[in-house]
Amino acid sequence: MPEFQEKAPLLDREVIADDIFRLTLHAPKIAAAARPGQFVMLRVGAGMDPLLRRPFSIHQIDASGNMKILFKVIGRGTAALAGVSPGSSIDCIGPLGNGFSLEKKGRLCLVGGGMGIAPLYFLASRLLQNGKRVDRDFVLLGARNHQELHIVADEFYELGYRVQTATDDGSLGHHGFVTELLDPILPAMERVCTCGPLAMMKICADKAGAADVACQVSLETHMACGLGACLGCAVRNADGGYLHVCRQGPVFDAGEVKWTG
Ligand SMILES: Cc1cc2nc3c(=O)[nH]c(=O)nc-3n(C[C@H](O)[C@H](O)[C@H](O)COP(=O)(O)OP(=O)(O)OC[C@H]3O[C@@H](n4cnc5c(N)ncnc54)[C@H](O)[C@@H]3O)c2cc1C
Ligand code: FES
Known part of the structure; x- marks a missing residue:
């Protein structure tokens, strides 16, 4: 699967609710390669704070190479992302992971x-x-x-x-x-x-x-790298082993996952 790193200009920032935002980023390589269910790792703050990238699903794509992400502020990284103004650029890596089935038949x-x-x-x-x-x-x-x-x-x-x-x-x-x-x-x-x-x-x-x-x-798990390097995204599979959500997922057949509770 092709993956790209792009410094994507922020074209638009919509406030959907008090703590929910939608960003439109110009990321033509990622947009062209993306499949539904895949995600991007965004560098959410300037410099080293916060250090790690954060994962976000690709929410919308258009024919001009624009990509939207929709997110809720829950901590330091998402708060920093919500504060980015149009005209700035955000460093994006993607598209990552697999995707949903695109089967056309059936309801x-x-x-x-x-x-x-x-x-x-x-x-x-x-x-x-x-x-x-x-x-x-x-x-x-x-x-x-x-x-x-x-x-x-x-x-x-x-x-x-x-x-x-x-x-x-x-x-x-x-x-x-x-x-x-x-x-x-x-x-x-x-x-x-x-x-x-x-x-x-x-x-x-x-x-x-x-x-x-x-x-x-x-599945949405904590992800430190999003690239298969840290193993921080592992969840149990139905056979007692592990699934790595960033590389094998985030989309799984429900029967592959060990559901608890
Ligand atoms: C594949 C994937 C796609 C995602 N897509 C979206 C999306 O489209 N929109 C969106 O709003 N969010 C999405 N998320 C979740 C998003 O990545 C987290 O909300 C974000 O990383 C939090 O960063 P933070 O620095 O604001 O919070 P942090 O400061 O890192 O954490 C704040 C609190 O939230 C908890 N937390 C952080 N991340 C998660 C998580 N993934 N699951 C459960 N608890 C968590 C932490 O334990 C902590 O208590 C996605 C996650 C994954 C793995
Ligand atoms: S997040 Fe690092 S291996 Fe999956």
């Missing part, structure tokens, strides 16, 4: 929770570009509230998917967990692709398994 349900919605938009748009019929496919999105979700939910809707939302406070769509939306839909689906909190993906994997529906999950 598909995408399930995204929190920032897990980021890679699913790239998947949804690429499937449409590839000629998949999507008007019978579902996108189920969960977040804390309306503010976090409505902009991206509208973008999925514009692609032609059947979009349903769930929020913790009931301010948009179903008041409750996004996984509760899956039950009536699942029997008609052939595949589920999910990204979000581990507990949410485990529920998706369990429900899909019980319904005999294929399920791909995108």
Whole structure:
């Protein structure tokens, strides 16, 4: 797989919610090579602070070589990234990891929770570009509230998917967990692709398994290098061994992963 390092000019910075931002970076080599589900390692601060790069899913790509990432501020690195102004450049390495299946046949349900919605938009748009019929496919999105979700939910809707939302406070769509939306839909689906909190993906994997529906999950672990060098991203696999999320993932068949809890 080709990987590139680009100093990408920041073209736009959108504030989606109080602590959620979307950046548009001009990274033509990464954008041209990227597949849905892959990620980039971004140097989030100037100089050596913070020292390590941080991983972010590729959220959107356009034909002009622009790449969007959607992220929530949770610590020092993401706070630094949120403070970068248009006109600056961000050092990016990518595209990294594998990707979701781009199978065009069969009905598909995408399930995204929190920032897990980021890679699913790239998947949804690429499937449409590839000629998949999507008007019978579902996108189920969960977040804390309306503010976090409505902009991206509208973008999925514009692609032609059947979009349903769930929020913790009931301010948009179903008041409750996004996984509760899956039950009536699942029997008609052939595949589920999910990204979000581990507990949410485990529920998706369990429900899909019980319904005999294929399920791909995108895991988010701590990553120090993102390049297969530190082994800091290892998770247990179903056979008692280890999966290295940065190189073998982040996308896995649900059955490959050892789910706990
Ligand atoms: C493949 C991949 C794709 C990702 N895509 C996105 C994305 O599209 N949007 C987005 O907002 N985030 C994404 N993340 C998570 C993002 O990388 C982390 O939020 C970020 O690295 C945190 O950096 P920080 O310096 O702000 O926080 P830190 O200061 O490093 O950590 C702050 C706190 O958060 C915890 N933490 C940090 N990273 C994680 C993690 N991955 N899982 C659980 N807890 C963690 C730390 O233990 C600590 O308690 C992705 C992660 C991976 C592995
Ligand atoms: S993050 Fe270093 S090996 Fe995966």
